[in-house]
Amino acid sequence: MHFLKKGRFQLFALLLTASLAMSACYPSSGGLSVEDLDVVATVYDPEVDFSNYRTFAMPDSVVHLLPDDADPDDDNISRSFDELILREVAQGLTDLGYVRVLEPDPDNPPDLYAFVSISTTQWAGYVGYPWWGGWGWYGGYPPGWGPGWGPGYPWYGGGVVYSYETGTLFVDLVDPERQDAPTREIGTTWIGALNGLLENSSAGTATRLNTGIRQMYEQSAYLKAGS
Amino acid sequence: MKRFTLLTALFAVFFLGTAVETAAQNGLTSLTYNVSSATGDMAKFVDDTSWLGVQIKGSYFKTENMALTFSFGWQVFDESNHDTIALSFDQADGDVSGFQTRYVNAFPVLAGVQYFLGESRALRPYVGLEAGFNYIIQRFDMGLWSLKEQRFLVAVAPEIGVIVPAGFNSYLVVAGRYDHAFKAGSYVTQEKFDFTYMSLKVGIAWEPGF
Secondary structure (H helix, E strand, O other): OOOOOHHHHHHHHHHHHHHHHHOOOOOOOOOOOOHHHOEEEEEEOOOOOHHHOOEEEOOOOOEEOOOOOOOHHHOOOOOOOHHHHHHHHHHHHHHOOOEEOOOOEOOEOOOEEEEEEEEEEEEEEEEOOOHHHHOHHHOOOOOOOOOOOOOOOOOOOOOEEEEEEEEEEEEEEEEEEEEEOOOOEEEEEEEEEEEEEOOOOHHHHHHHHHHHHHHHHHOOHHHOOOO | OHHHHHHHHHHHHHHHHHHHHHHHHOEEEEEEEEEEEEOOOHHHHOOOOEOEEEEEEEEEEOOOOEEEEEEEEEEEEEEEEOOEEEEEOOOOEEEEEEOEEEEEEEEEEEEEEEEEOOOOOOOEEEEEEEEEEEEEEEEEEEOOEEEEEEEEEEEEEEEEEEEEEEEOOEEEEEEEEEEEEOOOOOOOOOOOOOEEEEEEEEEEEEOOOO
């Protein structure tokens, strides 16, 4: 007697492989902490020799980037961490050998200006409950129902709505000698960006900002100042 | 695209089922658990050993020693790390770092030949070579971002192994296999590369009447 009859084998193989192929496997996804979602990106102009720079200056505030059509009164980005951010950005540059100029002279500007800015984005999504679509083989049960029917949530509207807020901290190093008057642009030599999920914990946010800003400099070894 | 993938897989399974059942009249059907390790440039993307793999193969004996084969497999590679990745643009260079997870799901669907040494119902070493396609799903997760590309790649897979009689018209199968899918299409990485991996296969095979 055959262990698997022809029809049974095909059905077995069909069900087995269909279940495998319906969704690829991603075993490492899940179980991530908020810190695990932080990403640090740095971009630089490869034609710039940073060893030619020795001094820097920076404003004493963090710019909040808002959409063009936004009312400035709608700025709800917290300033709780501005001092920490500015301190860490300046300390990082100092550690790389740059000397900070506290009161820059327009006639004798520093080699670089460091500008710090923040933007935030609110994201929202909706997860429905694909009852018949997801469990197609239950078609016809219970009697009288079928595709197109599904459980209702009249008190809620159906499904689950979720939202989260992300933020990005930008640090720009700008060379005032590389300005282009016609376009009114000043040449950026280096950009550091820290992107992540915003959270309510002050301690957690402070630690992540510290770590992220340090990582910006750590992965930019070419940024070392000239002596 | 996912629906297309599913339909392709279902078609492959139907074809495989027919081929395997045909083979079962005069051959072997095998089911193996595969442990794999990426090689070459693929190992730069995902280097950890893959412990998730399976393959089903039908072998139809045309002669005492030579069999035609049809196989379908699934191998999952994944790796998490905090690597810093160098970026290169037209007028700028850069780096990006953070916790990242890389995945490759490989679904090889191949046909080929096997050549067996020895006699039927005995311990039989064999060599085989298959060709066909490998459906590759490549995914890269970093921070709040996820990149995914999927494509059919032309593939070949040489294999060497042995079947050992285990009674009741069944055999133990131990084999080594090399899968090579040739680069084409879009990648989540800036550089394209061949997907190549070595596998150790362990499983069972059975003849009609098992």
